Amino acid sequence: MSYSQQYLGRSRLTEAAGGQQLSLSPNLTRDKVFFEGELKHPIRFREAMSALHEVVVGDLKAKPRDRSAWEAYKVELAAREARIFQAASNQAEVQALHEHPEAPPKDLKRRFKDAHAKYFGARARWIRDLYEKDSKLWWLLDPVVTAAPDAVLFECFSLDESSYACLTVDREAFSHQDHSNRGLGTTNVDYSWALYEQFQKLRSYRPTQLAVDPTGFEIDVSGSTGYREEKIDLPASWLRGFGQIQAAQMLPATALRLPRETLYGLLAALERRREKTGPRAIRFDLVPGGHCRVVLEPWELEVKCPGRVHEASVEQTVRVWGRRRLEVLARLLPLIESVDLYLLGSGLPSIWVARLGEMSFTLALSGWTNNDFTSGANLELLAGQLESVAEVEASVARELREARLMNLSQLNQRVGAHVPRHLLTSALFQLALRGQAIYDHARQVYRFREVLPEAIAIDLARVNPELDAARRALREGSVHLARSESIGGARLLLAGRVGGTECEALLDADGIFKKGQCNCSFFYKNRLRRGPCRHLLALKLKASPPPLGGPSPIRVAP
Secondary structure, eight states, X not given: OEEEEEEESOOEXXXXXXXXXXXXOBOTTXXXXXXXXXXXXXXXXXXXXXXXXXXXXXXXXXOOOOOHHHHHXXXXXXXXXXXXXXXXXXXXXXXXXXXXXXXXXXXXXXXXXXXXXXXXXXXXXXXXXXXHHOGGGTOSSOOEEEEOSSEEEEEEEOTTSSEEEEEEEEGGGEESOOOSSTTOEEEEXXXXXXXXXXXXXOOTTSOEEEEEOOHHHHSOOTTSTTEEEXXXXXXHHHHHHHHHHHHHTTSOOEEEEEEHHHHHHHHHHHHHOOOSSSOXXXXXXXXXXXXXXXEETXXXXXXXXXXXXXXXXXXXEEEEOOGGXXXXXXXXXXXXXXXXXXXXXXXXXXXXXXXXXXXXEEEEEOSBTTBOTTTTSOHHHHTOSOOOXXXXXXXXXXXXXXXXXXXXXXXXXXXXXXXOHHHHHXXXXXXXXXXXXXXXXXXXXXXXXXXXXXXXXXXHHOOOHHHHHHHHHHHHTOEEEEEXXXXXXXXXXXXXXXXXXXXXXXXXXXXXXXXXXXXXXXXXXXXXXXXXXXXXXXXXXXXXXXXXXXXXXXXXXX
C-alpha cells in the first residue's frame, strides 16, 4: 500500500522564553490535530519517549538474503581491481626505480598497513553516519499521535513486526494547556534520529513546552520553504500486524500486578546470562491465593515476586517468549511504580503496562521474534465465537468516533439496549483489526483511533490458510463430530474425525482452544502456538458451540 505524508518543516527542540519548546510537525494529509502544554516532568517524558524509540528501531528478526547478485558483483569487482592494481603497480614500480634507485625503506610494509587501516576506518565511520542519518532506512511509518480529551497517546510498531508500544500521557501531566476539545484526533508526526538526540536534552530544571504545531493547516504550504511530501510503500504484513495487536489487547487474559522489583530481577538476570540451549521462556506458575512463581528457563532461575499479584482461581502455567525485547523497559525502571502484565496463553502475545504516575507505557510482544502478530498469533482464531453484523459495526464506529472514548456500558447505552453485548464486542474487535479502535489498558476504555486516514482492508486482517481449509472441509461434508459435551461446568470437549484424521479439542467458556490433540504435521510442529490446525478448527465449526460462560470473548471494560 502506498501511503503519502506531507510535512511543513521538521520536528525540533528550540529555545523559548524561560525554557524550551518541543514542536512536533503533524502530517498535513491527516485531520487537523494540535495540542500545546507544558510538561510537569520532562525527565519522565524523555525516558518514556526514548523507550518508544527503542521499539521503533527494534529489528531482531533474522533476514536471509539472496546473495547471488552480490557474489557475481564481487567476482567482477575483484577482476577489475586486479587489473587496476597490476597497472598501477607496474607504473609505480617504474616511477619508484626512476626516482629512487636505492633500496626501499625497511618499514614500508608497516607504513602501508597503517595507511590502509586509516582509510578503511574512515570509510566505515562514514558509512555508519550515512546509515543513521537516512531515516527511510528505519521508519516505515512515523509515530502515530492521538490527542484525546483525557490524554495524548504516542504509538509505534517495530520494524520486525513483533513489538508494539504506546505511551499514554494523561492531561494532568501538563500545565498551562488548552482544556477545550479543539484539535482532537489522530495524526502522524515527523520523527528522525536528530529529534531523538534532541530528546536527550530535556532537563527537569528547564521548563519544556510540548506542541503539535497546526501552522501548516492554516496556510498554503505547497510552495513554502521546508514543505516536503514523502511516499512510503507499507507492507501488507505491517498493516495487518498493527491492526491485530489492537485486537489482541481486547482478548480475555490473565492479569498480574507485578512489583517493580520483579521486572528489575528479570532484566538483571537476562543481562548477566546468555542462553545457549532452549527453552528460552519466562514461566509464570500461578497458584490459587494470588501467588506466582516467575522462572527463567533454561536455568530454572526463580525471580522473586512477593505478595498477591493475580486473581486466578485455578492453578496454571503460562510461558511467554520474546524476553530480550523487554530490555526497552530498562530506562524506565527508576520511574516505574508497578507493572500490569496480561497473559493470553503460552506462546501467545503478552502485554506489559508500566505505570509511570500520570503516564503509562504499554509494550505488547508477540510470542517470539519470528512469530509476528500477522502470521503466528492468528488472533481471529483465538477470539472465540464472533458474530459480525455490519449495521452494529457502523453504529459502534459512529458512536465511538463522536465520543472518542467509552467503556462497554456507555457504548451499550449509546447504541441501544436492544443490541446484545456480544455484538458490540464483536464490532469492537473488527474495528481494531481495521486500525480504527484501541483498548487503553491504563484507563480501561475503548478509544477511537485511525492508524491511517482510511480503514485497513479487512482482507489484510484475515489471512489464514488453516481457517480456509477448515471451512472447505465443512462444506465438503468430511467433518464427523463424535463427541461434544460440557465438562467441569464451563469447558467443552470436542472429538471427531476430519477426513481421515482423528482429533480432539478442549474449549474454555469463551470458545477459545485451551488444549488439543491431532496427528497432522501442522499440530505436531506448532501445537496451539500458531493457532489451531485445520482439523481442530473444523471440529469447532461443526459443533458451533455458543460461549458457555457468557456471550463474548472480548475483554469487558468496566
